[in-house]
Amino acid sequence: MTMEIRVLDPAEWDDWYGTLELAFGGVPESPEERQAWQELTRYDRSIGVWDGERCVGTAGAFTFRLSVPGGAIVPAAGVTMVSVAATHRRRGILTSMMRRQLDDIRAWGEPLAVLTASEPEIYGRFGYGVGAYATRATIDTTRVRLSVPDGTDDVVLRQVDPAKSTAEREAVYARRVTARPGMLVREPGWERVPLLDPEGERGGASPRQCVVAERDGEVVGYALFAIKPEWTPAGADGSVLLKDLEALDPVAEAALWRFLCSIDLTSSVRIHSRPVDDGWQHLVSDIRRCAPTQRDSLHVRLVDLAAALEARRYQAPVDVVLEVADAFCPWNEGRWRLTGDGKGAMCVRTADPADLSLSVRELGAAYLGGTSLVSLAAAGRVRELRGAALVEASVAFGSPVAPWLPHGF
Template sequence: MTTELRVLAPEQWDTMFDRIERAFTGAPESPEGRAQWRRVSEPGRMLTAWDGDELVGTAGAFSFRMTLPGGAPAAVSGVTMVSVQPTHRRRGVLTSMMRRQLDDFRDRGEPFAVLTASEPAIYGRYGYGIASRQLSGTVDTDRVVLHAPQGVEQVRFRLLPAAEALGACERIYAELVPARAGMLARQPGWETQAVVDAPGERGGAGPLLCVLAETDGEVRGYARYSTTSRWSPAGPQGSVNLKEVSALDPVTYAALWRYLAGIDLTSTIAFRNLPVDDPLVHLVSDPRRCTLGFRDALHLRVLDVGAALSARSYAAPVDVVLAVEDAFRPEDSGTWRLTGDAKGASCERTTDAAELVVPVAQLGAAYLGDASLRSMAGAGFVRELRPGALAEASAAFRTDTAPWLPHGF
């Protein structure tokens, strides 16, 4: 089958979004949500596939700046709105869009791309690896006590509708972005993404609220949440549905969790996206009363090995020759010498003998410091050719703070 790939014309945006909703098979987006996606969309970065005059595939991108290990920001394309109509599955439409899209990213001079996956198994074959994870779960606040470090009693709270607290929350968020790899700096329009609160999509919960935590009149943290009312013969069993919690210091962070645990008529805090090394696991008195789980979050695809590995810093000194295998883009396969430490790095093509063989998807998985090269070697993906090279590289790539994607796209 022959399909034509075209950049989306602005007047075709609603048709494109209709097709995406049909491909994902769920209920249509609320008018509020649809308006937000239109606000942040970049039509010139939306690729569409056409069979004659029928739109059969979509693959878009957002222009982001992402924190790298070491704190440096880098331009990155965030792949989004990928869909193929059910009439055109298994005909190469997705592969053709992925190939064209990666070519476009490389032409923009971006050394890597990122995405979140509706089905993670799809994107490994295009060279994406799982580069960060997220922690989800519940806290049984009837049985769990939250630790109270010295100073929590001095923290004061203000409760507002989420949209009214937007400015204060964005200041906190911006200050936190450089501290953790994988975080995305807010681009214009994205600041309102977190406060879209369509009544028809609340699932029985109340409106989205925001509590600001203040010390000496200064906002030091916030939590966005809603509550769901539930009752049993024994009494109230409501839930706090935590959307986001952030703070600039440990005392404020603990105070926010104690506030959430103390909301009247609730017995559970449910959350979907915290860093995997979040302090919560140490704040709770009984982790067995918390249901905790992990899932993939950010998937990363290295496009320019030299530029990507030179852009970040490394936790330990490293000098290793990497043979990177790229089955989807074999022209990008090759051998590079990586030298670096906590102050910076260089990565250049070389004719030296390879010391470590890394497929490009596994390089993407290791890039932000979450996945261990040693662990992936244990699974048979990474191969050591020089004794000691694996231990050296694995220690260098890891980060003290786990990478984290605070919101989807």
């Protein structure tokens, strides 16, 4: 039968989501998670591929607003729930969904698409580049000591019910969004995501716990975490599993890290995802005993190249002509003159000679300031056609703060 791609009908959600679950191993999600994602699903922005009465492909797009260098908040489509049934691979289903989705995102007037990838190699051919990375680490708190700044003892820590502290935590998070590229404005409903804590996925750890940091009666930071108790013949060997941590200043942040590293009956703090330039790395006495590793996090795709490049700010004046290749979204192809600085930018088509040659994938990687054009050029991904253009553009595209995605979607 001929396969059909169409917008998701709410009545089809169970079958559609079941296809997604099966593609990711077939382990059903908890009712708590399933309900949360069903309520967050944008049906008008979700598509399915149907082979007769069977759903064999899924893809969705949340409506996000993303922080970019300079502090602006830019509309972005949060690509999500992408899957193809194992019985229908190698038939062009994924390509068809990506084609339909990017055309839709362009029609919606959103200059960016972003996603997290189950397999990083999948999305490069559709123009996505890795725009933000995250650090994982395990701090050995039996061997590592923290050196905290003056004033840390003045911060008051208070253990609270995670659900009852939502308003306080979200107020802190909202003030942090524009300070770091790659962070998402949490729209209504998304405040529940950090609290998703199915018992079947705890792996022996406690229910989620929360500590808030206060100064002069104001909440200035928080940490969401769990404790995984473990015992050896030598005694307690538990772990602190960090879920989320935000603070409004370095002193409050240091107070939270010191607390996490000193909880009784634990010997480590496991960090799942933190910015690559996170301050805790300079508080610890021995970074080797923390075993930090880095992995890709947010993948970025410029859907409307000119609008995307004009939306962000540049940390140095830039005037460069870009020769851009974009076979999948040909409306972006050609030469573009980008001029900008810390106050604003313009990007227009031009017939002037190109200074740099690259694909839209490299622009996506460099867009949030976490990957330098010089680094991409070292891999042969960017070609310099005018002397000094590469360094000038690379400095301008940079960000003093590393981009970071605070939670998945």
